Amino acid sequence: xxxxxxxxxxxxxxxxxxxxxxRVVILGEDIGALGGVFRITDGxxxxxxADRVMDMPLAESGIIGMAVGLAYRGFRPVCEIQFDGFIxxxxxxxxSQVAKLHYRTRGAVRMPxxxxxxxxxxxxxxxxxxxxxxxxxxxxxxxxxxxxSTPQDAHTMIRQxxxxxxxxxxxxxxxxxxxKGEVDEDADFxxxxxxxxxxxxxxxxxxxxxxxxxxxxxxxAAADDGVSIEVIDLRSLSPLDLExxxxxxxxTGRLVIAHEAQEFGGLGAEIxxxxxxxxxxxxxxxxxxxxxxxxxxxxxxxxxxxxxxxxRMLDAVDRVMGRENAxxxxxxx
Amino acid sequence: xxLNPAGERVPNPEYEPFVADVTGDQLASLYxxxxxxxxxxxxxxxxxxxxxxxxxxxxxGQEAAQVGSAxxxxxxxxxxxxxxxNAVAYCRGVExxxxxxxxxxxxxxxxxxxxxxxxxxxxxxxxxxxxxxxxAVGCLRDGVDSxxxxxxxxxATSEGxxxxxxxxxxxxxxPVIFFCQNNQWAISEPVGLQAQRPIAERAPGFGIPSxxxxxxxxxxxxxxxxxxxxxxxxxxxxxFIEAVTYRxxxxxxxxxxxRYIDPLQREEWAAKDPLARVEAHxxxxxxxxxxxxxxxxGRADEIAARFRKGCVDLADPRPLDVFDHVYAEPHRxxxxxxxxxxxxxxxxxxxQSEGEQR
Numbered sequence: 288x289x290x291x292x293x294x295x296x297x298x299x300x301x302x303x304x305x306x307x308x309x310r311v312v313i314l315g316e317d318i319g320a321l322g323g324v325f326r327i328t329d330g331x332x333x334x335x336x337a338d339r340v341m342d343m344p345l346a347e348s349g350i351i352g353m354a355v356g357l358a359y360r361g362f363r364p365v366c367e368i369q370f371d372g373f374i375x376x377x378x379x380x381x382x383s384q385v386a387k388l389h390y391r392t393r394g395a396v397r398m399p400x401x402x403x404x405x406x407x408x409x410x411x412x413x414x415x416x417x418x419x420x421x422x423x424x425x426x427x428x429x430x431x432x433x434x435x436s437t438p439q440d441a442h443t444m445i446r447q448x449x450x451x452x453x454x455x456x457x458x459x460x461x462x463x464x465x466x467k468g469e470v471d472e473d474a475d476f477x478x479x480x481x482x483x484x485x486x487x488x489x490x491x492x493x494x495x496x497x498x499x500x501x502x503x504x505x506x507x508a509a510a511d512d513g514v515s516i517e518v519i520d521l522r523s524l525s526p527l528d529l530e531x532x533x534x535x536x537x538x539t540g541r542l543v544i545a546h547e548a549q550e551f552g553g554l555g556a557e558i559x560x561x562x563x564x565x566x567x568x569x570x571x572x573x574x575x576x577x578x579x580x581x582x583x584x585x586x587x588x589x590x591x592x593x594x595x596x597x598x599r600m601l602d603a604v605d606r607v608m609g610r611e612n613a614x615x616x617x618x619x620x
Numbered sequence: 621x622x623l624n625p626a627g628e629r630v631p632n633p634e635y636e637p638f639v640a641d642v643t644g645d646q647l648a649s650l651y652x653x654x655x656x657x658x659x660x661x662x663x664x665x666x667x668x669x670x671x672x673x674x675x676x677x678x679x680x681g682q683e684a685a686q687v688g689s690a691x692x693x694x695x696x697x698x699x700x701x702x703x704x705x706n707a708v709a710y711c712r713g714v715e716x717x718x719x720x721x722x723x724x725x726x727x728x729x730x731x732x733x734x735x736x737x738x739x740x741x742x743x744x745x746x747x748x749x750x751x752x753x754x755x756a757v758g759c760l761r762d763g764v765d766s767x768x769x770x771x772x773x774x775x776a777t778s779e780g781x782x783x784x785x786x787x788x789x790x791x792x793x794x795p796v797i798f799f800c801q802n803n804q805w806a807i808s809e810p811v812g813l814q815a816q817r818p819i820a821e822r823a824p825g826f827g828i829p830s831x832x833x834x835x836x837x838x839x840x841x842x843x844x845x846x847x848x849x850x851x852x853x854x855x856x857x858x859x860f861i862e863a864v865t866y867r868x869x870x871x872x873x874x875x876x877x878x879r880y881i882d883p884l885q886r887e888e889w890a891a892k893d894p895l896a897r898v899e900a901h902x903x904x905x906x907x908x909x910x911x912x913x914x915x916x917x918g919r920a921d922e923i924a925a926r927f928r929k930g931c932v933d934l935a936d937p938r939p940l941d942v943f944d945h946v947y948a949e950p951h952r953x954x955x956x957x958x959x960x961x962x963x964x965x966x967x968x969x970x971x972q973s974e975g976e977q978r
């Protein structure tokens with residue numbers, strides 16, 4: 288076991304993947320000498336060569352399209368998109384080509400791409416550097432979408448993503464890059480299995496990526512108030528491990544879903560509907576969502592108002608507990 | 621140009637050597653390909669008119685550009701095409717019914733790319749040029765001298781992906797050929813809306829040498845392609861070929877070119893027909909006799925008849941096939957929907973056993 292930050296844990300996972308399989312190649316802007324703007328690929332080009340860790344011309348569609356051609360040739364490309372807000376120029380290649388080529392060719396062509404995306408807010412960045420675009424990709428069949436919340440998961444899941452024969456969008460919660468934790472390089476678990484982080488009996492909070500830590504804090508705060516919260520880290524956003532959520536909600540009877548991404552059409556709506564469908568007679572209250580507002584990601588000095596925080600999460604807990612709170616009497620219409 | 625519209629060989633010291641080995645019989649074989657692919661194209665258009673195909677993108681007029689380039693490739697080269705390169709697919713050895721699966725709607729693609737060295741065609745314009753460039757970089761990494769060929773039209777040259785592919789290819793000296801069939805039209809938009817200068821002039825700006833070739837001259841296309849292949853195999857990187865041709869028919873069978881095509885312009889291009897000039901040349905040189913011409917036409921008819929039969933014999937996919945191959949590894953969401961829909965179909969008595977399916 289080694290103590291690593293989440294960013295170093297991803298780097299060590301990439302290093303292991305490069306060592307274990309010589310068909311793995313990494314593509315991205317500034318990933319060579321600089322080691323990436325977040326230094327995730329620090330030292331990899333030096334140790335594996337510019338043929339394996341390739342600095343790319345500045346063109347996101349070009350990077351993903353080139354990876355498609357490499358995958359056709361049997362390589363396992365890992366693409367780095369520098370920031371969440373820069374993934375859109377590559378959108379067509381991801382949703383029309385990467386996602387569909389296996390289906391289109393009836394399984395003849397594999398697209399084992401991993402697309403790494405630093406995402407989410409909380410680092411005080413400027414425009415286009417703090418977005419949560421995961422729902423665009425969970426909406427596209429043929430893609431797997433995962434995210435991590437601990438150094439251990441970051442290390443294990445990046446290796447799983449690279450080893451997976453399907454294309455994987457790997458969302459990295461950039462405000463948790465500096466979180467430290469023990470990493471067992473040999474640990475393994477199913478990539479699409481959610482993790483029960485905190486056990487509890489009154490309310491289930493389902494979340495992922497950057498908000499897992501916030502939910503853990505909420506559970507601790509609620510415990511002081513006599514409310515027992517179970518926290519579930521989804522890990523995989525597509526497919527969703529609804530069975531783990533269902534089992535929890537059957538016990539607690541109350542569900543809160545939290546994500547930084549805008550509320551409308553987000554994962555929260557999907558999970559609320561799926562769990563209501565499965566657990567209708569076990570629910571004591573309608574599922575509540577805590578999410579980013581349906582506005583463009585705001586300037587950094589406003590982001591504390593946009594991002595769900597501990598208090599908004601506790602407010603949602605109050606709602607599903609039927610307690611007085613800021614939104615009591617508030618109507619969805 | 622090596623063969624003018626009258627069928628006369630035109631001296632061209634630069635490109636002549638690339639096709640000096642092509643005998644009269646080999647030229648006759650290329651002529652047969654041209655006749656066959658035109659015949660297949662006409663048959664497919666008829667199949668669409670008869671309701672057997674949902675759509676067909678005719679290649680009428682572009683036979684020489686496609687056959688001349690495709691017949692020059694090795695089996696281990698790899699083609700990334702658009703949807704109009706059905707003659708290229710035929711030359712790569714795609715089975716006849718497989719050319720029609722997409723257009724009949726029985727599948728999203730017709731063939732296994734690895735069996736014929738040709739990717740499943742891209743309908744999104746220009747996307748495949750990046751794939752060809754990436755594949756070519758993979759060839760470099762693997763230390764093989766295979767070449768990737770990207771086929772696209774003049775319209776595609778406005779797309780960002782095509783320009784990005786050229787930048788990347790030049791940066792990595794990728795063994796890729798950018799083969800642009802300038803057929804003068806992007807559906808109804810004339811090439812002038814895409815390019816103010818000859819398209820081939822753009823490539824040098826990316827650091828890629830280019831060739832502008834008469835796309836209706838099968839020998840010239842072959843010579844240009846051979847030169848590009850030679851460069852790529854020698855490690856000299858990408859080449860851009862602009863094959864100047866003309867789309868004599870509609871963009872697809874849903875199109876109405878009478879709304880935008882000047883009949884006089886079409887007549888001018890009809891006089892430069894890619895088949896007629898080879899035929900005239902082979903007649904003049906005594907290679908093409910009436911008997912041979914008749915035999916070729918007969919073979920084309922016979923292939924077209926098999927093409928038609930292959931089309932109507934294509935089996936419809938089974939309902940649950942809709943869930944197959946979305947993912948390479950098991951996916952719980954798809955598995956759940958599949959089993960639920962299977963139960964639903966069973967509940968309404970929809971046949972599900974293999975025996976009851978076509």
